[in-house]
Amino acid sequence: MATNTPNLECRMYEAKYPEVDMAVMIQVKNIADMGAYVSLLEYNNIEGMILFSELSRRRIRSVSSLIKVGRIEPVMVLRVDKEKGYIDLSKRRVSDEEIEACEERYNKSKLVHSIMRHVAETMQVDLEDLYIHVGWPLYRKYGHAFEAFKLIVADPDSVLNSFTREIKEVGPDGQEVTKVVPAMSEDVKVALLKNIRRRMTAQPLKIRADIEMKCFQFDGVLHIKEAMRKAEAAGNNDCPVKIKLVAPPLYVLTTQTLDKEQGISVLNNAIKACTEAIESEKGKLTVKEAPRAVSEREDKLLPENMPNPNEEVSGEEVSEEEDTGMGEIDLENTATGITE
Incomplete structure (x- = not known):
């Protein structure tokens, strides 16, 4: 997993793009003539746009009162063009319940991402590779990696030892063979456990x-x-x-x-x-x-x-x-x- 120049940029979830009608967390980057350009924080800051008509159900008297550069908030996904990379978003269509659920999910994902990125940086491994073999499998199995991290605090082996990866090696006969090994090295595992316990253990x-x-x-x-x-x-x-x-x-x-x-x-x-x-x-x-x-x-x-x-x-x-x-x-x- 180690490389000389590890990549430390990666989305939080396995899907490259959010689904339509999903609430996502964004940060406003700039305001243009037609609307506001934003970064989708959970998707490695890919760009999206909120048209002014999607800011409020009421008549807009002042755009600055509804949206400001730098603000972080949940919005609704209206359209996703994966080929062109266009994502249209709406602030006025997201409900209070969806806002609450989005904020809760994002706060958990942000903590997971912080731990994963710190491990990748300190151990000089590729962040996306760490997500592919550890992070995203935890999301799939436990619904959210945050829930898995809580279990890891008490019993790390039962959670992490089930994850493996395949590597290709050249055998004694010169033929390439596929070998199944643990999803991460022992050093990376120790670093991950240390960070999870430090960040997830409840403080009095x-x-x-x-x-x-x-x-x-x-x-x-x-x-x-x-x-x-x-x-x-x-x-x-x-x-x-x-x-x-x-x-x-x-x-x-x-x-x-x-x-x-x-x-x-x-x-x-x-x-x-x-x-x-x-x-x-x-x-x-x-x-x-x-x-x-x-x-x-x-x-x-x-x-x-x-x-x-x-x-x-x-x-x-x-x-x-x-x-x-x-x-x-x-x-x-x-x-x-x-x-x-």
Whole structure:
């Protein structure tokens, strides 16, 4: 499969052209007198055209409001002339259901294509050859290569070992013979598995909630620490809960999970346990931000914006001398009955 100058351009699907009445993903390249010229992204950017009359069912007041250079969107295939390479497309005839299905298919195909192209580039193999012997057979057998890639993450051999290719060799007698070999070399297979696992393995979501917690009672710090322990105890092996002090009286609860709904539910239970614990000591808990999935950037945004933020510390590390929302009370003097 290796060549000195491997081809890295290839369509995503085995068919060279889309079928009539099929929704395809396009990118607008330029706007001419009669319509817009576009590239069909799933078919190696072959050219198609959308006439202005196919932009909208309504009267067109402004073409620029309906179509813009660079925009990516689904359209319907009206006509395909394979001999001349003409493809006529329509924006106004594609339904909402077809748009949704096209976007879902394209997003899966784009991920598959990205993995395939990266393997071809790093292993110096021809991308179309890789599609012919691996990618397109996976599409045929599993409906979409994306579905096959999901299976490969768990059990690669059962999916990939069934694919072979025929090569011709000259035998000892000088006669040409046909030999059946694996569809790809072991090196290419290892590279493909590595890329599939890296890109397809589900990543844990970070779920976060922001609360304010105060307790003005004697030994309020201890009551807050106990409430924090109750919150963390509400977690489980799949969704361990951590609660940290950001800056008095602000605390953050977090968990990581593959199941977003489960993570939100666990944090809600943690907040409930924390609330019950602190209110039993006449303290108060206010939810500032309900549990939600956050990115790493969002997770860091709050402490960065705090005026004089303290370093985050866990529930076991809050010192008893630290001001954690008990106002100006001097714990040491209060304990001995001394006031200023």
